[in-house]
Amino acid sequence: MTLSPNWIICEHCDSLYESVPLAKGQTSQCSRCGAVLERARNLNVQQLLALSITAALLFVFANAFPVIGISLEGLSNEATLWQSVEALAQGRISLIAAVTGLAIILAPGLQILLLCWVLGFANIGRAAPGFKACMRALEHLRPWSMLEVCLLGILVAIVKLAGMLDVHPGLGLWSLSMLTVLIILISGKGIRRLWDDLEGRY
Numbered sequence: 001m002t003l004s005p006n007w008i009i010c011e012h013c014d015s016l017y018e019s020v021p022l023a024k025g026q027t028s029q030c031s032r033c034g035a036v037l038e039r040a041r042n043l044n045v046q047q048l049l050a051l052s053i054t055a056a057l058l059f060v061f062a063n064a065f066p067v068i069g070i071s072l073e074g075l076s077n078e079a080t081l082w083q084s085v086e087a088l089a090q091g092r093i094s095l096i097a098a099v100t101g102l103a104i105i106l107a108p109g110l111q112i113l114l115l116c117w118v119l120g121f122a123n124i125g126r127a128a129p130g131f132k133a134c135m136r137a138l139e140h141l142r143p144w145s146m147l148e149v150c151l152l153g154i155l156v157a158i159v160k161l162a163g164m165l166d167v168h169p170g171l172g173l174w175s176l177s178m179l180t181v182l183i184i185l186i187s188g189k190g191i192r193r194l195w196d197d198l199e200g201r202y
Contacts, residue, residue, distance in 0.1 A: 008037050039188070045197070049119040051186050056112050058179040063105065066170035067154055070161065080172055081105060081150075103146040108179070111141050111187055122194055127201040135194065142187055147180045 010030040022040035066078035088097035121128035
């Protein structure tokens with residue numbers, strides 16, 4: 001059977017569907033397993049690129065500034081994401097430190113870098129060098145980027161420590177919160193449309 005560009009394969013159950021035009025806000029779902037097959041295009045390439053550059057700046061802020069500050073009886077301490085990973089690496093759970101660094105620093109950083117790379121070229125109507133490898137890498141990195149899990153963990157820690165210590169969120173935490181939202185907006189299934197938009201140019 002020959003597949004045309006208008007066919008969509010469900011990535012969960014391998015069911016085959018013909019692509020249909022979607023209005024803004026609409027999604028198409030697999031009738032067999034209920035997975036989302038396709039979403040309507042809410043953002044154009046220029047908007048995605050602008051959000052990616054913003055995400056890159058927020059990523060720098062999230063890693064450079066403290067995410068949490070603690071003070072007690074005149075003594076105070078602050079921690080950045082890097083310092084948190086470093087602290088984990090000092091104990092017996094260095095493997096956890098490696099996974100944490102991958103999930104909250106390396107994977108999101110690579111994601112943002114690749115998004116800026118492919119979208120920068122797509123904005124001028126060209127496929128980026130290494131387009132196929134970049135797009136596949138973005139798919140593989142998506143499950144490993146766990147900024148939302150990190151953010152939830154920090155918020156839980158703040159709530160739990162608030163009764164014993166003077167805890168205050170840092171600039172890094174606010175940057176991390178906004179970055180989490182942007183990553184979800186940019187790196188979803190919408191980025192896959194570049195395969196169609198740039199067809200024949202890669």
